Each structure stands twice: as C-alpha cells, then as structure tokens.
C-alpha cells in the first residue's frame with residue numbers, strides 16, 4: 245500500500261529522499277494534492293505519466309519554493325514579474341518561455357518551448373520544496389480524467405499502491421486547481437480559470453487575453469471530459485429527477501449543498517469532495533444546482549462543464 249507520511253520532520257525527510265531518488269510522492273498544496281516527482285529526472289517523469297495514465301502531450305506544472313527559483317527556470321516578462329510578486333505563493337501557475345539552462349527535463353514540458361511554474365501557498369509544500377532544492381513536477385494526484393484529490397484519503401483511492409508515499413497536509417483550503425496564465429511577448433493569456441479569481445489578476449495587469457480553441461490541445465487538462473465522476477452530470481438543475489441525486493447550492497438544497505449561504509469559496513473547497521461522495525452512492529446522474537459564474541464561480545463551472553461533457557476513453 246502507498247504509505248502515508250505525516251507532515252513532521254521525519255515525514256518531510258522521507259518525502260524529500262524519495263523524490264531525490266526518482267520515486268513518486270503525493271504532496272499537499274492549497275489547491276489540490278499533486279503527484280510529485282523530481283522535474284529534472286526524465287525517467288522519473290516517465291514513470292509519473294505511466295502511473296497517472298496521462299497522455300504524454302499534457303505538460304506538467306513545476307513547483308518551486310520561491311519566485312527566485314522560478315526565474316532561474318523561465319523568462320519572466322514584466323507582467324509575469326508583477327503577477328509573481330502579487331500572487332506567489334498562491335493558487336496561480338505562470339506559463340513562460342523556458343530558459344536554455346532550465347533544469348526541467350523536456351518530458352516534463354512535453355517538449356514545449358514553454359514551461360509552467362508555481363509557488364504553492366502551503367507551509368508543508370514549501371517546507372518540502374525548500375528541503376528538495378530542485379523543481380518538483382506535479383500534476384493533480386488523480387488518475388487521468390478523474391476527480392482531483394483534496395485530501396490524502398482521496399489520493400489513496402486513486403493510487404492504493406505504487407507511490408513511495410503520500411505526504412498528509414490535511415484537506416486543501418481552496419479545493420480547485422490553480423489559475424493558469426501564460427505570459428509571453430503576445431501578452432498575458434488565461435489558459436485555465438482556477439483558484440485565483442480572474443478579477444484579482446486583471447486588477448494587477450489589466451484584461452487577460454482568452455486562449456483560442458486551437459490551444460486547448462496545448463493548454464490543457466483541458467480535454468473536454470476532464471474531472472469526471474463515474475456518474476453522468478447534469479448542470480443547472482432546480483430539482484432532482486428520478487434516478488438523480490442533487491448537488492445543491494444556496495437556496496436550492498439537495499442531497500448535499502456546496503454552500504447553503506451561497507459562498508463561492510466554500511463551494512470551491514467542497515466541489516470535488518462532494519462529487520466523490522455522491523459518486524460513491526452509485527447513482528446514474530448527479531444533477532447540480534445553478535452556480536453564478538462570477539469570481540470563483542467561473543472556475544467551478546469550468547470544472548463542472550468538463551465533468552458533464554461526453555466522456556473520452558480514459559487514456560485519451
């Protein structure tokens with residue numbers, strides 16, 4: 245069984261040692277748990293893709309302890325600098341041109357000339373990254389196409405074996421993946437809405453460009469049917485039909501309610517956990533109450549639309 249490492253000195257030392265020898269360790273962050281591997285070691289990265297059953301063209305986010313370490317790997321435009329200063333550590337990933345001297349292996353970038361970097365706002369993750377001293381590539385610690393994990397127990401469900409360890413940092417405070425912004429000489433482009441509100445970013449650097457449809461191949465855990473429970477998902481439901489369970493929001497109460505008070509941050513934190521709980525009941529359809537697409541609602545509805553999309557085979 246994949247062992248659980250406590251978030252103490254011994255656990256951090258075991259996690260860092262396992263990563264350094266090229267093994268897979270699940271790590272907590274404030275967004276979701278990541279499946280971490282030393283981003284410099286191509287063989288280890290290959291093992292990660294295999295464990296996740298992730299298509300190889302989907303590049304990984306490299307996690308580092310601070311902005312200075314990030315700037316050693318990638319080229320930061322003035323907009324990227326401003327965002328890093330404003331929001332790191334935090335739920336934001338920057339995609340920037342790779343430096344020739346970057347330590348991150350080609351396979352972790354899926355051969356792209358750019359790379360994705362993030363400094364997570366989680367004390368255990370930062371302690372681990374500082375101890376490692378090398379970039380840790382980590383996609384969300386779910387099998388490809390499945391719901392992202394927001395607790396160590398969720399990681400164990402998808403990876404009962406095969407990991408050197410799962411570093412237990414408790415439940416994730418934000419519960420949605422990071423917002424991804426690409427910064428290059430074209431400007432700043434929103435590639436994925438996430439745990440940092442678009443409005444917060446635009447308050448710092450002005451309006452973001454929107455990624456074109458053709459970029460969904462390059463950008464993306466953006467495969468249409470991502471974040472999918474086993475059950476089908478029906479959106480904007482006001483009540484449950486026969487054979488459905490209802491995931492409520494605000495005044496529309498259901499079998500579970502993402503936030504009875506209509507708080508979008510609470511809803512984000514509970515989204516993946518709630519989908520898992522309802523999915524475990526073995527129902528055919530999860531109906532979801534309407535969620536306003538403002539603030540974090542943009543990222544919540546992005547994930548729900550992917551969960552509701554027609555399913556691709558799991559390996560695609």
Ligand code: TXA
Nearest residue numbers: 275277278303304358359360383384421422463464465
């Ligand atoms: O909150 C998060 O972002 C979590 C935690 C663990 O940090 N990670 C996460 O990773 O969600 P993942 O691999 O599930 O999603 C990363 C996304 C993918 O959609 C990938 O295609 C995109 O980042 N990405 C990575 N490198 C890229 C690049 N060079 N250009 C465009 N997109 C990139």
Ligand code: MG
Nearest residue numbers: 383384392465
């Ligand atoms: Mg993912």
